[in-house]
Amino acid sequence: MPMTQEEVIQNLGDLPPLPQVATRVMRISENSDTSSEELQNLIRTDQALSAQVLRIANSAMFGMRREVTTLTQAILTLGFSTARAVVLASSVKNHFNRGPAGPQTRILWEHALATAITGSAIGKALRFPAPEEAFLGGLMHDIGKSVMALQFSERYDALLATFCDQEADRLSLELDAFGFDHAMVGEALLRSWKIATGFQAAARWHHDPLQAPPEHRRLVALVALGNKVASDLQADLRASDALAGATWEALDILRLGEGTYQNCRTLAMEAFEQDKSLITEF
Numbered sequence: 638m639p640m641t642q643e644e645v646i647q648n649l650g651d652l653p654p655l656p657q658v659a660t661r662v663m664r665i666s667e668n669s670d671t672s673s674e675e676l677q678n679l680i681r682t683d684q685a686l687s688a689q690v691l692r693i694a695n696s697a698m699f700g701m702r703r704e705v706t707t708l709t710q711a712i713l714t715l716g717f718s719t720a721r722a723v724v725l726a727s728s729v730k731n732h733f734n735r736g737p738a739g740p741q742t743r744i745l746w747e748h749a750l751a752t753a754i755t756g757s758a759i760g761k762a763l764r765f766p767a768p769e770e771a772f773l774g775g776l777m778h779d780i781g782k783s784v785m786a787l788q789f790s791e792r793y794d795a796l797l798a799t800f801c802d803q804e805a806d807r808l809s810l811e812l813d814a815f816g817f818d819h820a821m822v823g824e825a826l827l828r829s830w831k832i833a834t835g836f837q838a839a840a841r842w843h844h845d846p847l848q849a850p851p852e853h854r855r856l857v858a859l860v861a862l863g864n865k866v867a868s869d870l871q872a873d874l875r876a877s878d879a880l881a882g883a884t885w886e887a888l889d890i891l892r893l894g895e896g897t898y899q900n901c902r903t904l905a906m907e908a909f910e911q912d913k914s915l916i917t918e919f
C-alpha cells in the first residue's frame with residue numbers, strides 16, 4: 638500500500654525550501670500594471686539571475702530575432718509569464734546544485750533540461766497555448782529524485798545501483814524500498830513550495846498521465862513525451878523502455894497518431910540540438 642501524501646512528507650523530514658527570490662517572484666500578480674517592473678527590480682537584485690535571464694532570452698528556445706542585451710528588453714520580449722518561468726527555472730537549477738556534485742547530479746540536471754526543451758518543443762508544434770509551462774513542468778518533473786538523493790543519499794545510491802542490474806522498473810523499486818517513489822516526493826515538494834497545481838500534477842503523473850486531473854492532463858502528457866524523448870537522447874534504454882506505457886497514454890490524451898508523433902519527435906530532437914548548450918550555460 639503506497640503512503641498517503643501526509644505520510645510521505647513525514648518520512649521526508651525537512652524539505653529543502655524554495656529560494657527566496659522565487660517565492661517573491663511567484664507572489665507578483667500577473668495582471669497589475671507594475672508587474673513587469675516589479676519582476677525586473679527583483680531580478681536585478683541578483684546578478685547571477687540577471688545573467689541567466691538574458692542568456693535564456695537569447696536562446697533558440699525563446700526564439701528572439703535580435704540579440705537581447707538588457708533586462709527590460711528581455712522581459713518585454715519574453716513576456717511576463719515566460720520571464721517569470723525563467724526565474725523559477727533558474728531557482729530549480731540552483732536546487733539541483735545543492736546536492737553532492739557527482740555524476741548523478743549532472744545526469745539528473747541534463748535529463749531535466751532535455752525534458753523541458755523537448756516537451757515544450759512538442760507543445761509548440763501542437764500549438765499548446767502555454768509551451769513555457771511544458772518547459773517548467775519538464776524541468777521539475779523528476780525533482781523528487783534529487784530530493785531522495787539529498788535526504789537518503791546512501792540508500793538511494795544503493796537503489797540506483799540495483800536499478801542498473803535488475804529487470805525491475807525504477808518506480809516500483811523505489812516504492813518497495815521507501816514506501817514512496819520520486820513522483821510522490823516531487824509532488825510533495827512542489828506542493829510545499831506552493832507551485833501551481835499543473836506542475837505538481839506533472840511531477841506526480843508523468844509516468845501515468847491518464848491519472849492526472851483532467852484540467853492538467855495535456856500538460857502532463859507533454860511532459861511525459863518530453864521525458865521519453867529525453868531518455869532516448871541520453872540513450873538511457875532501460876528508462877526509455879519503462880516509459881512505453883506513459884508514452885502510449887500521452888499519445889492518447891493528445892490524440893496523436895504515429896505519423897504526427899514522429900514529426901513532433903524530430904522537431905523536439907532538433908530543438909534539443911539547438912539549445913543543449915543551456916545545460917552548461919544555464
Ligand SMILES: [Fe+2]
Nearest residue numbers: 778779843844
Ligand atoms: Fe520520473
Ligand SMILES: [Fe+2]
Nearest residue numbers: 748778779864
Ligand atoms: Fe524523467
